[in-house]
Amino acid sequence: MQAPSYQQKSFCQLRPVAVVCKIIATLACLAFLVLVDLHYPVPSYLYLWVLVAGICCWAAARAQTPDFLFVMATLVLTICSACLAQLAVAMGEPTYWLLPIGMVLSLPSATIHMRPLHYLVCSSLIWGTAYLLIQPTFVRPLDFTLTMMTMGATLLTGLAVCIAYQRVRKTVFELQQQLHALAYQDPLTGLPNRRAFLQGLEAAGAPRFFLMIDIDDFKNINDTLGHAAGDQMLIDVGKVLQATVPGHSLARLGGEEFAVAAHAADLAHAEQLAQRLVAAVHAIRMHGLVPSISLGLAERGAGEAAASWMQRADAALYEAKRRGKNRYAVDRADTPAATGSAPS
Structure with missing residues (x-):
């Protein structure tokens, strides 16, 4: 907002x-x-x-x-x-x-x-x-x-x-x-926070696709390099995500979780966006680490409540993690989640 x-x-x-x-x-x-x-x-x-x-x-x-x-x-x-x-x-x-x-x-x-x-x-x-x-x-x-x-x-x-x-x-x-x-901005990354993001989901011209993003193994980064390095990782990932999704709504939901509300034309374009996000984060180098993200993608059904929509994207996110991380998974509501990974 x-x-x-x-x-x-x-x-x-x-x-x-x-x-x-x-x-x-x-x-x-x-x-x-x-x-x-x-x-x-x-x-x-x-x-x-x-x-x-x-x-x-x-x-x-x-x-x-x-x-x-x-x-x-x-x-x-x-x-x-x-x-x-x-x-x-x-x-x-x-x-x-x-x-x-x-x-x-x-x-x-x-x-x-x-x-x-x-x-x-x-x-x-x-x-x-x-x-x-x-x-x-x-x-x-x-x-x-x-x-x-x-x-x-x-x-x-x-x-x-x-x-x-x-x-x-x-x-x-x-x-x-x-x-x-x-009230509406994440103090660390400068991105909109959960409150601003959720209000935007219900605004006029609401987006069709929800992308739930989680930094893989973030706890290990904090434990190994310290919380200052973890904070810097969040900032860097936030910048990369922001540069990759111009024209779409991006927010940090909390912890190592980010979200994108995408105004993509169809599911194929939304998957291309998800693939670009996974690849862009994987290209970061920090303290000798190569970070990665797992991403869950869900298309909003007609009349579907925001909570249900986000829950399906969250389920797809955990499916991406289960299948090896550094990839995205799609919840199509009526079929098992399909996945895609970043190029090595």
């Missing part, structure tokens, strides 16, 4: 939050528009802007990429900034509304952007739109200076919050990756 990437995980986590926030901003903008319209004449086209913002919210909810989500979210907030700025102009004294509009729309959005650059672009558009439409007038130069300082402080604060949330998400993601590796 493959874990999602950081970008995928962040996108899946942030999209619903971003969409909800944009819907709230759009509804709030509509509420303000209706309320102000009861007391002051406002341009009717602002209702059309709110409708466009609603369409952008709908598009954001269906976004499949982070960049598209960012574009839609930025459009919504920019439209809301424009609507609120126009309402401020309609009510009179719009200069007093510049800072509240910019801060309310830009600061909360700092937590829902995947990248700090996205936040800076979005926040700059919010402030720029409000400033251009309101065109504030300042009686004293100090008022202008303080306003600019407040806008800059808001941008920097939002940027710091965005970076902090990004680091938290990365830390959580790395911890999740570690937990995923512990």
Whole structure:
């Protein structure tokens, strides 16, 4: 089972939050528009802007990429900034509304952007739109200076919050990756473990053939050369198996047992794969030893449970060992197991 990437995980986590926030901003903008319209004449086209913002919210909810989500979210907030700025102009004294509009729309959005650059672009558009439409007038130069300082402080604060949330998400993601590796990956060989392998057997497009693999006389390797050599043997065999079965599912089930779920076209191709695996492992040289494997092959019957399927492959494996090891045996369910061995 493959874990999602950081970008995928962040996108899946942030999209619903971003969409909800944009819907709230759009509804709030509509509420303000209706309320102000009861007391002051406002341009009717602002209702059309709110409708466009609603369409952008709908598009954001269906976004499949982070960049598209960012574009839609930025459009919504920019439209809301424009609507609120126009309402401020309609009510009179719009200069007093510049800072509240910019801060309310830009600061909360700092937590829902995947990248700090996205936040800076979005926040700059919010402030720029409000400033251009309101065109504030300042009686004293100090008022202008303080306003600019407040806008800059808001941008920097939002940027710091965005970076902090990004680091938290990365830390959580790395911890999740570690937990995923512990749950689904064999720590010695780096291959998928039994849990991941069994879940893959029941996935869509499940394989037809199961290959149970066992390293011959592995206990003797541990007893003669030590467990460090035994661990290295498992690593080397795992690498050879992995290189021999590209496109198929490989896992270490535990101990010296490995398994392959093969998407072979038919039994003949599955037997060819089994033969290649036996020969590839037999070609390894380590500490003067020539390792070998025994392999059991079984084709899954229609509607057969995974446990029964694996048990038949395991029975074929022991048949291969009984007939001399360094070979494979096939369980055809209705006939005695046939065997094949690696070339000497």
